[in-house]
Amino acid sequence: MPELPEVEHLRRSLEPWIVGAQLIDVRVLRKSVVTLASETGRSNAVLRAALGVGETIVGTDRRGKQMAIAFANGRFLVIQLGMTGSVTIERGAPPRGVEARHRHVIWNSYSPALPSEPEPWRLVFRDPRRFGGLTAYHSREVLDRVWNTLGPDALNIAGDELLDALARTRRPIKSALLDQSVLAGVGNIYADESLHAAGIHPLQTASAVPTAQVHRLASEIRRILGRATAEGGSTLRDYRDAFGKPGNAVQVHAAYGREGQPCLRCGTNLLGLRLQGRATVFCPRCQDLST
DNA sequence: CTGGTCTCCTGATCGC
């Protein structure tokens, strides 16, 4: 479920805590969630080094739905939340019951720069469905090689950039928006939301959308993602920030999940279809195929 | 190049 807003909100909530922190140790409860992009072996020593044991965290970054942690030795760890992933900071006793399940990687850490936190704490990667994972990179250069295969970041997408990206493909525009190599960060929810807000039919050929509407779409994507980020993600069910706090439930979706309900703009009942296996909701009146 | 389908995986929900 996490799309760009959830990932960016997570990054912002983690950053003040983890930058400057030292990773003392790591427990890998499920090795398969860790991918080593630059290494040859998978010994415990290699794994621990890739996960930053002994290192200080010096920064965070994000491209689309991928978040990166930068280590002092120049290595990077990319976190992908997939559908159900979370990264939380834990202090005190570990959780019991269902919350204790699906915890795949747990770092022990402490913050020499935070005098208010003299005790070690834990950084926990949890992901019940395991569509997410961690990928370790040896250098910024290797990370950039991968990130450069992604399209421009959706949070600040410029109208001209979007126009460029969409002009290259004749797929339905929603398919193009979901393709991370075209535009990085938009998933199923915000694809429907931004197309509805911009009045574009999801099946409209990407390259055939008029210039003015592409600019409108870019502006709606920025507005909707920006607002959702500030509100802490849309929070359908699984998203939690660094402290286990759900996003504000105030976010109202105008299209997503509202098939059969009246369009908030014109009152026409919203229609549903499946595109690439994804539930798609749109207003047959506001989102006209012919425009 | 393109869409369609399948796969990975668990948990929530629904009908019976």
Place this chain on the structure above:
DNA sequence: TGCGATCAGGAGACCA
């Protein structure tokens, strides 16, 4: 109360 079917969808593999 239980149980099986269905759905949720990010991302990549594979096929037509």
